[in-house]
Amino acid sequence: MGLTIKGLSAAIRRIGAGQGGDGLFRQAPHFAGQVAGLVDARIEDLTVLGKGRLVLHPGSRISFGIKRYLALSALSVQLVLDIEAETVTGPPHLAIDYGAGHTPELTFALRRLDAGSRWGIHVPLPHFVRGLRLEFHGLMLGRTEIRACLVQRSDLRDLLDHLFRMPDLDRRRLTLGKVAGVLAAIERERDAVAEDAAAERPQAALAAAVGQGLLADLAQSAPSDPAYAALAERLDRLTEADRAWMDAETARFARRPLLSVVMPVYEPPVDLLEEAIRSLQRQTYPRWELCVADDASPSFAVRDAIRRLAAEDPRIRYVFRERNGHISEASNSAAALARGDYLVLMDNDDLLPDHALWTVAHAIDRNPGCRMLFSDEDKINLEGRRAQPYLKGAFDRFLMYGHNMFTHLGVYERALFEAVGGFRVGYEGSQDYDLALRCMERCAEAEIVHIPHVLYRWRQLPGSTSMGASQKSYAFEAAKRAINSHFERQGYPLESVDGPFAGIAAVRTLGVRDPKTISVVIPTRNGVDLLRPCLESLLGLGDPLLEIVIVDNFSDDPETLAYLERLRRDRERVVVLRSETEFNFSQLCNLGVARARGEILCLLNNDTEVLSLDLFQRARAWLSIPDVGAVGGRLLYPHGAVQHFGVYTGVGPYGIATHAHAGRADGEHVQFSKSVLLQQFVAVTAACCFLRKADYAAVGGMDEDFAVAYNDVDLCLRLRKRGLKVICDPGIRLVHKESVSRGRDVDPTKVVRLRREAERMEARWGRAGLRDPFYNPAFSPRGGDFELAEFPRVPPPWKDPTSLPAARVEEVPVVAVELRGTAP
Structure with missing residues (x-):
């Protein structure tokens, strides 16, 4: 038969x-x-x-x-x-x-x-x-x-x-x-x-x-990480105690918002569409509605499935569009059906875990006045195998200039969505990217909430961007147009261009109308073989608004002293100061800044060499944006590996701070390109750091109690306390011959000193103050290498607290580390 x-x-x-x-x-x-x-x-x-x-x-x-x-x-x-x-x-x-x-x-x-x-x-x-x-x-x-x-x-x-x-x-x-x-x-x-x-x-x-x-590009489904698969299974499996806990918590919510799930539909596999809707019907939070707009799918089976499912469940509302208008128009048609306080965006073949909408409602209850919310996400293939979790940090508009970190699960206040006019036609493929950029412009930072849990399972299907960004090149072109549109609205001297990998963008800085003078402050001691190439690389840029301030910490090498004497003759471009005190990096920087005439400062190590010809143009462009307070760069070891690309705090030795991406190959593409993208950090190294002289003075400069370590982290924390952002620009590139001029902290005396300065940092900022919003709590605090913890540091709110493991302090081995970089 x-x-x-x-x-x-x-x-x-x-x-x-x-x-x-x-x-x-x-x-x-x-x-x-x-x-x-x-x-x-x-x-x-x-x-x-x-x-x-x-x-x-x-x-x-x-x-x-x-x-x-x-x-x-x-x-x-x-x-x-x-x-x-x-x-x-x-x-x-x-x-x-x-x-x-x-x-x-x-x-x-x-x-x-x-x-x-x-x-x-x-x-x-x-x-x-x-x-x-x-x-x-x-x-x-x-x-x-x-x-x-x-x-x-x-x-x-x-x-x-x-x-x-x-x-x-x-x-x-x-x-x-x-x-x-x-x-x-x-x-x-x-x-x-x-x-x-x-x-x-x-x-x-x-x-x-x-x-x-x-040559199929990323044809294979993402390989599953057994550690992540096991963790996801533990967290997502709901017990009766978990469900009872959620019910009790829901009763205590100050508000129980109606969540309108917006789902544009166009010719999906019917079985996957039904799976997506069934995942909604299994939600533990009851106050939701599904708003479906079918964009004139040619298959009668799709419309039949929508009618049948809506007949079964009054929470499902739908409209059949008479003509195909593509995803922006279809999404707007679905959103027009919404009656809820918030819109939740969902594709027609993806899945939500049972607790997803409850967790969104919980976050809204805990963050009164929030207008945008987003969660972590992962991918799932047709076999049900979950892989490639994107465990995100706090919302970061600078990271948005490289890729859409907001994406799934994206939640918008309906009033905000309507105020910006919904999705824009002409940005199909990146319509949600464009929406997030326009909405964030109208929100205070505290109104954009990150939910640090995986609430969205992005289906891996051929042709989907979940299989690789190159699957939809038109979407990437739309993304760059959306970013450039944002730059124009904000008046930023920036341009979105192709990044180093398919599907991610880079930022080209443009000239500013009123370029500021720059003073580069370089502490040094002896080591003429390091200082000379550093200065030659700076002066070779030919910037007419550049001043170099050298703070000599009691050099006694004849060749170095002779070289410094020659530099003193170049009075238009170089200032040489002499300090005969015990080495204190913070004090040397403060001495140099006090003499500097530039409106922008660059704290720079003597063992660096500039690789980027547009180094100063980029710094001027970023610091023309009012809320940017400090700009770091990408520092490479002489053999090409990354020495520094931002600092994560609250992790690593003593739980204070550690360099991000240290030791990776320069072109290594990890953590959804975060290893190579412009982004915010809590801190950057003073081995290369640009900031306004006025901001440096406003926070009191470098704290001289931190003679060697953590002085740059402390400085950046004080800038952030004033509402200023600290960013790391991969386009600012230097070679850093770390540890050549002074050596690393390997002897017992230096380890004791490092521990003392770590204790001072913890006493000043506390564990809460050092907690890094950009390093996901699912990662282990042992280091900044994105290793999954056995259990997230932020417990999943949908789990019965009595079933959670007791908090455990992880012992972190002490290693020699220099957070500021290399001192002279």
Whole structure:
């Protein structure tokens, strides 16, 4: 007998709606009754029982094809089958037709994916596959239930593991079959090319067939981190005590806002749309509504699903647009249905954990007057595997100039959304990016709230930006236009340009109308071989508004003294001061600043060399923005690794501070590009730090109680206390020969001194004052390397407090570290 995919999908819908008993494809935790990635399914020699159950016979087979979008865009796909049979004596098999039909030589056993009922196999180069056939060979007989059958992009690590485990004979057969299929396809295309040699289409089709198979950009699903998967499972699993706790807390909320979930819909896979809506219906917070706008989907099945689900649940409201207007117009149509206090943006194929909306309501209750909220997020593939969590910091408009950190789960006060005019047509693909930029301009910083928990599961589908930014280049172009539009509205001398990686932006600084004079203050002692290249790199920039102030800390090397004497003759550009006191970096800086004439200061180490020709232009541009207080740069070791790119506080040795990204390769792309993007930090190193002289004076300059360490962190904390931002610009690049001139703190005396200054920092600022808003509390405080903690430092509010582990102070090993960088 025959049964099409449409018939199977209809069975799923009936069962998901509570019809038809247990059914052919029953809801299951991992798959929720999925059929996905398949086309043209045909079932042979198989009995379907009254309630959708099957009876398998020795010759039972299910034949099907691979959906075109998968076949064209993936290097390899994985078939996943969740099946429970009455009798199981061996695995199901898959016959692969690469053009020569189904043959025993290309028939392979599926392997178990876990200890339960899931089986899987990888199929390389799906573009050349003409058909697949599941065969049971009498190894699975009797009453059977298929919970899920799906085809998805292969996870690379799992694929390699599968290939290495495959018997040599099977591997050779699969490889030969693949090569034969490729050759057959080329043979077929060759004839087409010969018939129409003047046309480019057949040649382009052949190139695409090879290129998409061999060079698929980020074709594999994100590999899952076992540590994160285990943590996510612990946090997201709700007990009855958790649910009771949330109910009791909800009753205590000062306000219980109605949350309007805005969902534009255009031709999604119906099963994934239903999963998205079911995830809403499982929410533990009851005061929500779903506002759906279908943007003239060509499929009747999509509209039928929306009508049916709305008939079941009065909280679902919908509108069917008569013409396709793309996502901005569709989103505005959905938002027009909203009656809630806040709008929650959700894509039509993504998922929310059960506690997501409750946690949003909890955050609104704890932050009266908040207007924008956003959470952490991760990705989920069709198999239910979660990966790539984006564990964010506090909202940072400067990081927004590189990528959309707000994105998911994004929540907007409805009045704010309406005040800015909703989504703008012309920014499709980055319409939510543009919305966030326009809304943040109308909000005080305290009105934008970060919820440090994963509340959104971004589905990995081919063509989605969750699979990689290059999947939608038009979206990135729209993002740059949105950022530049923001710069124009704010009057910033900045321009958004392509960044170092696909899908992220960089900032080009523009000249300012009234460029300020700059005084570079350099403490030094001896070390002419370091000081000379440092000064030559500065003077070589030829900036007419530059002054260099050298503070000599009792040099006694004849060559150094002779060099300093020559520098004194350059009175237009260089000032040389002499200090004969015991080394105190803060005191030397204060001495130099007191003599400096520039409106902008640059505190600079003597063991640096400038790499950026536009160093001073960038500093002037940033410090023309009123709320920017300090600007740091990207300092590299001579061998090219990162020495400094910002400072995280409250973590690392003594729990005071540590350099961010130290030791990484300069081009290493980690933490969603935060390793290379402009962003805020609590502090930057005084080895290179630009700030206004007026602000330096207003906070009292460097605290001379911090003779060597933490003086720059303390300075930046005092700037931030005045409402000024501290940013780190990756476009300000220098070589830093750290520890050459003075050495590192490795002897016992220096370790004691470092501990004493750490104690002084803690006494002044306290643990709360040192807590870094930009370093997610899910990361371990042992260091700034983004290692997951065993349990978040900010407990999940949806968990029953009695079930949470007791707070534990982690012992952090003391290592030699110089937070300010290198002193002379």
